[in-house]
Amino acid sequence: MSEAVKSFGSKKSRRCYHRVMSGLERGGSLRFITLTSSPDAPADIQRSWRALYMRLVRRGLISGYIKVPELTKEGRLHLHILYRGSYVSQKLLSVWWSQIHQSQVVDIRMWRPYRGKKPTASYMAKYMSKESAGRYSWSWGWVWRGFAGHWTLYKKWWHTWLETEGKASFKNCLLGWQWWLRGLISLDVANMTLDLPPPLVIRFLAGGLPRQKATAQLILEV
Numbered sequence: 001m002s003e004a005v006k007s008f009g010s011k012k013s014r015r016c017y018h019r020v021m022s023g024l025e026r027g028g029s030l031r032f033i034t035l036t037s038s039p040d041a042p043a044d045i046q047r048s049w050r051a052l053y054m055r056l057v058r059r060g061l062i063s064g065y066i067k068v069p070e071l072t073k074e075g076r077l078h079l080h081i082l083y084r085g086s087y088v089s090q091k092l093l094s095v096w097w098s099q100i101h102q103s104q105v106v107d108i109r110m111w112r113p114y115r116g117k118k119p120t121a122s123y124m125a126k127y128m129s130k131e132s133a134g135r136y137s138w139s140w141g142w143v144w145r146g147f148a149g150h151w152t153l154y155k156k157w158w159h160t161w162l163e164t165e166g167k168a169s170f171k172n173c174l175l176g177w178q179w180w181l182r183g184l185i186s187l188d189v190a191n192m193t194l195d196l197p198p199p200l201v202i203r204f205l206a207g208g209l210p211r212q213k214a215t216a217q218l219i220l221e222v
Contacts, residue, residue, distance in 0.1 A: 013128040016068065016136050020082065020121035022151070023066055023142040025181040028084040030111035033093070037076040038103040045069070045077045048101035053139075055096060061086045064141025068127045069134040077134070082111065082124060084141065143181065150189060151177065157192040 024030070035052075037045055049067070056062040065083035072078060090108050098104045111120065128136060144150075158173040179185045191198075 010129055012136075013125045016128045017121045017125040018151070019136070019138060019142075019148065020066055020124045021117055022147060022177075022181055023064065023082070023084070023138070024117040024120060025178050026084075026143055027182065028063070029086070030082060030084055031087075032107070032109050032111055033079075033081040033083060034107040035079040035081070035097055035101070036103050036105040037078060037101065038105070039076075040102045041076070042101060045079060045101065048097075049079055049081075051100045052096060055100075056085070056088070061088055064139050064143075066124070066136065066138035066142050068124050068136040070127050071130070071134070080124060080127065082120070153189070153192050154180070154187070157195065157198075160195060161197050 035045070035049065042048060053062065053065070062083050062085035064085075065081050067079050067081040070078045070080060088108060090106060093106050093108055094104050097106050124136075154177060155173065158176065162176075163169070163173070176185070176187075180187055
């Protein structure tokens with residue numbers, strides 16, 4: 001477990017960190033949105049977000065997201081959203097959010113890969129460590145439908161068949177998960193559900209072998 005994950009005290013924070021990281025590994029054009037609440041805003045910000053989300057979907061501007069709530073000192077909810085999709089101007093977003101949630105203050109910016117995936121996931125997960133934290137959520141398009149259950153299944157399958165002391169550690173388990181998320185390898189969920197052994201060789205899909213060739217041998221030679 002990385003130091004970033006260890007720093008979170010709650011399971012909710014650690015799970016949120018993993019969900020964010022999984023979506024980041026999928027890649028794509030990613031952006032941050034912060035949506036605020038004014039004193040005149042409706043109490044149900046989740047309903048307002050749903051209305052905004054459907055407006056974005058109808059225009060083909062969003063394909064997946066993960067969001068976390070923040071309760072401010074004033075007792076109003078804000079939403080922090082990381083989404084995969086197209087450019088939306090801050091002015092237009094402010095107009096839409098004002099129409100839906102009676103709140104004009106919004107922020108939207110491009111996610112830059114050079115800033116790192118772990119700091120981004122830590123930023124989102126920190127809101128889940130607060131006592132007042134609500135529920136974080138994501139759409140099917142953030143990774144794929146059922147991916148959280150597949151992660152649990154994959155960890156168990158890896159521990160049973162591939163984990164070898166001094167050779168194939170949990171770090172390699174995470175590497176395999178990252179390759180699966182990126183579409184570099186394909187794993188049979190049905191076989192994992194039945195707890196069947198892996199094939200002698202896990203082949204890479206079109207796109208070639210990743211740069212970590214030395215590490216790749218640890219996961220491929222089983």
